[in-house]
Amino acid sequence: MTKRCVQMLLLLGVVCLLVTGCGGTQQGNSTDGAGGQAGEAAGTGANMTVQPGTFQFAMSGMAKPYNYTDGENNLVGFDVEIATEISKRLGLEPVPVQTPWGSILQGLKAGKYDAIIGGMSITEERQQQVDFSQPYLIMQAVMFVNENNSKGIKGKEDLKGKVVGVVTASTYKDFALELVGPEGRVKEYETDLFAMQELKQEGRVDVVITDLGVGMDAIKNGNIPAMPVGEPLFLDECGIPVQKGNQELLDAVNKALDEMKQDGTYEAISKKWFNKNMLSPGNE
Incomplete structure (x- = not known):
């Protein structure tokens, strides 16, 4: 065997060792990398919201003073301020x-937004479809009539045979x-508001x-x-x-609500819009 052949064989062996070594290293890095990425996603809440870095909350925008659009077409109201404070936290x-x-x-x-903050009642039927936070609001269902x-x-016992208006897809309908x-x-x-406007004409x-x-x-501002x-x-x-199943976001929302109640932020927002704590069933 010539000296040139020996050199070629030695070079080929070195190349094989390098290729084998890199292949082993790549496989190890791939495994570690996948595990690291999975751990990072679970730990940082990358999948907590639909769009990373934002908290998208839905409402009808037609339930003044809870949520409605102002003169510049911006959503405002009690729900909006509660949602904005939760986002901040x-x-x-x-x-x-x-x-x-x-x-x-x-x-x-369908995943079009992260949450609904618009006065949605907690019902068994809805709980089968989504996960609810702790209550952030207590609403009082009341009967309104034309002033005449x-x-x-005078009471619910007088409603037999009557015509009653309610907002669609609400808990008021079945009742x-x-x-x-x-x-x-x-x-x-x-x-x-559309339902209330029907009372203008008895x-x-x-x-x-x-x-x-x-x-x-509606009575005050809608004449x-x-x-x-x-x-x-x-x-x-x-x-x-x-x-359903977004436990990370649910826990974060509940934590924010707890903090807001404890430090007085919730009551301040509530009294701004209603002059009362909206988690209290009475008028205090």
Whole structure:
């Protein structure tokens, strides 16, 4: 064998060793890298929200003073301030999203936004579809009538055979159907304000069932000749729903709410909009 052949064989062996060594190193790095990335995602909450760095919360934008659009078409109100404060405590940019109430739950389930902060009642049916935070608001369902009240409605026992207006896809609908009976009728409206406006002309609806705060604001600012009657029909505990199984976001929202209640931020926002703590069922 010539000297040149020996040199070629030695060179080939070195190359083989290098290739084998790099292959082993690459396999090890690939495994470590995958594990590291998975751990990083779980630890930093990269998948907690639809769009990293933002907290997108949905509402109808038509439930004044909870959430509505101002003169510059910006979403404002109690819900918006609560949501913005939660975003701040999560270290995320707040992004309000206006969407029709009738399809708002489907939008959350489809991943169009991270949460709904718009006065959604916690019900067993909804809990099967989404995960709710602790209550952040207690709403009082009240009956409103035209100020003339020619039919003399004073309480829920007077609703049999009557026409009752409610907002669509609300907990008020099922309750109203029970009260009016087979001879009555329940009319649905896109918003509480639209329902309340029906009371301007007596006879279109006999009663509107809605939240006390929403109804009183409509009377005050919408020039509606209506008034509340009777005792509250029921109390609605409202939570913040997130997608089913998003425990990380749910825990973060609950933690933020706890902190807001403890340090007085929640009560300050609540009294700004309603002059009362909206987690208290009475008027104090």
